[in-house]
Amino acid sequence: MLANVVGVPLGAFAGQLMGWRGPFSILAVLAPAAMVLIARSVPKERRGGQTVSIRSELSPLRSGRLWLVLAACATTSVGVLGTYTYVAPPLTDRAGVAAALVPLVRVGFGAGFLVGGRAGDVRPYATTIKAAASAAVVLLTRGLLSAFAVPTMALVALLGLVAFLGTPVLIALGVRFAGKAPTLGSALTVSAFDLGTAAGSWVTVLALGSPCQVAGPAMVGAAMAALALVPTITSALIQGRRSRPAFG
The missing domain is CATH 1.20.1250.20 (MFS general substrate transporter like domains)
Structure with a gap:
């Protein structure tokens, strides 16, 4: 939700200043930084967790x-x-x-x-x-x-x-x-x-x-x-x- 309030308008403004390729270039730089933050912030998966079968997963x-x-x-x-x-x-x-x-x-x-x-x-x-x-x-x-x-x-x-x-x-x-x-x-x-x-x-x-x-x-x-x-x-x-x- 916050991305729609901040990200989309900033992207539109950057596009006006830099051309439509500008926001994509910025995102390409930010994506690796986001990967690092996610790797450091998201808890690691615990071993021995319950395994869900594909059939059970698709049943809904x-x-x-x-x-x-x-x-x-x-x-x-x-x-x-x-x-x-x-x-x-x-x-x-x-x-x-x-x-x-x-x-x-x-x-x-x-x-x-x-x-x-x-x-x-x-x-x-x-x-x-x-x-x-x-x-x-x-x-x-x-x-x-x-x-x-x-x-x-x-x-x-x-x-x-x-x-x-x-x-x-x-x-x-x-x-x-x-x-x-x-x-x-x-x-x-x-x-x-x-x-x-x-x-x-x-x-x-x-x-x-x-x-x-x-x-x-x-x-x-x-x-x-x-x-x-x-x-x-x-x-x-x-x-x-x-x-x-x-x-x-």
Whole structure:
């Protein structure tokens, strides 16, 4: 989460000063330093630990509830992060925002990451539904108001707040539904988010070339975020049936 508040804006600012290759060069230098810190900080694996079989590790893949969570992760990511990948063109080309302000807008988006998640402790399934619905509404509004600088910048920050309210909840549900393979469940949810980001970036490029032009990514993102309502609502309905007391 902190990387989205600090790292992404700094990368965008460095790209403006050094060209797009600059941030990659910096990361290439920082990566070995990170390896040293990880090697020194992460506890060593204890000998004699319990060995988990591959069959046991893969058994959660038979869980339909886990696949619903993964679908929600992917569709949310397609709509939100796919649009966020190309957030600069709508800001600079249509809304007339100065390029120097784009990193600051990204800071606002990243700050939304940090706020989200608290509601998920109380009502996890309702939170995922509200996050998907809110993201769809914000993206649609952003597409309609893409020619206005101040509303567009505010909506980018608001998108970071509402869209990722459900992110920690979805990861927690993925771990829960993975049963005896919680590490795999966590890895699958993150992979689903990354898959959605990659697919969303591709879809966004196509949207930029559509008649909607720079407003296209937000409109397509709204549709994708709305699609996330299908797995989130289905998960909530399944949980409701399981929680309902049986009579007779």
